[in-house]
Amino acid sequence: MTGSTVLRARGLTKRYGWNNTLVRAVDEVDLDVPAGQALAIMGPSGCGKSTLLHLLGGLQRPSDGQVWLAGHRIDTMSERALARLRRHHIGLVFQSFHLMDELTAVENVEMAALLAGQPPGRARRRALHLLDRVGLADRAAHLPSALSGGQRQRVAIARALSNEPLVVLADEPTGNLDSAATLEVLRLFEELRAAGQTLVVVTHDARIAAVADRVIAMRDGAFADDSRFAAATGTVYDGRR
Numbered sequence: 001m002t003g004s005t006v007l008r009a010r011g012l013t014k015r016y017g018w019n020n021t022l023v024r025a026v027d028e029v030d031l032d033v034p035a036g037q038a039l040a041i042m043g044p045s046g047c048g049k050s051t052l053l054h055l056l057g058g059l060q061r062p063s064d065g066q067v068w069l070a071g072h073r074i075d076t077m078s079e080r081a082l083a084r085l086r087r088h089h090i091g092l093v094f095q096s097f098h099l100m101d102e103l104t105a106v107e108n109v110e111m112a113a114l115l116a117g118q119p120p121g122r123a124r125r126r127a128l129h130l131l132d133r134v135g136l137a138d139r140a141a142h143l144p145s146a147l148s149g150g151q152r153q154r155v156a157i158a159r160a161l162s163n164e165p166l167v168v169l170a171d172e173p174t175g176n177l178d179s180a181a182t183l184e185v186l187r188l189f190e191e192l193r194a195a196g197q198t199l200v201v202v203t204h205d206a207r208i209a210a211v212a213d214r215v216i217a218m219r220d221g222a223f224a225d226d227s228r229f230a231a232a233t234g235t236v237y238d239g240r241r
């Protein structure tokens, strides 16, 4: 998919409430994410980062505007088609991991591969391979409760990769982690980026943003054209949308 656009948004808007309670959480955002790009979205609490990520991943519907994933318009898709698209083509990583507590590490990853339609034997092999890739081959049979925060998030990242996603969308992936665990996840994102995985990461952490190809600052639901932000975080601000 080199050279193609994996995610495209035009005039993307999400409003909550009405009249004097109206909030424009995302306000007419235009965005193109080319294949292989690692994009970080930063900005103050409440500026709309999570809402934008949810709109891009088809987890929420926009009030206005359009979203395309690999050329397919997703904002008008049926719920059923959207769920299928997420299972097959999007990898999601959340701040609080969202692992299934009663399943082992390998079963958590395997479950996602099975839901994406892989046959059982292949799904298990892929799950073991991905756990090895995130450095957790020796923790495959552990329940999430027996893993550290950083290990849980690495399982969640392995799970997000189980369907060979067109894009991984991560919402504050290090928000619940201490410094050492953040570094584990950071290294993993660096590896994913080097492997050409398209990534969109919402983060408060300048260390995560520093490994991105591109950093966008958000303010009040829109992209801020602020080169000082790039200087402050030691990253390259790319004014292109």
Ligand SMILES: Nc1ncnc2c1ncn2[C@@H]1O[C@H](COP(=O)(O)OP(=O)(O)OP(=O)(O)O)[C@@H](O)[C@H]1O
Pocket (backbone or CB within 6 Å): 016, 017, 023, 024, 025, 043, 044, 045, 046, 047, 048, 049, 050, 051, 052
């Ligand atoms: N379900 C909702 N109903 C009403 N307002 C909402 C809802 N969800 C989010 N908002 C508002 O939309 C705005 C953007 O929220 P969002 O969670 O996207 O911000 P954020 O940048 O991800 O914040 P944080 O960094 O704290 O997670 C905020 O003002 C928030 O209060």
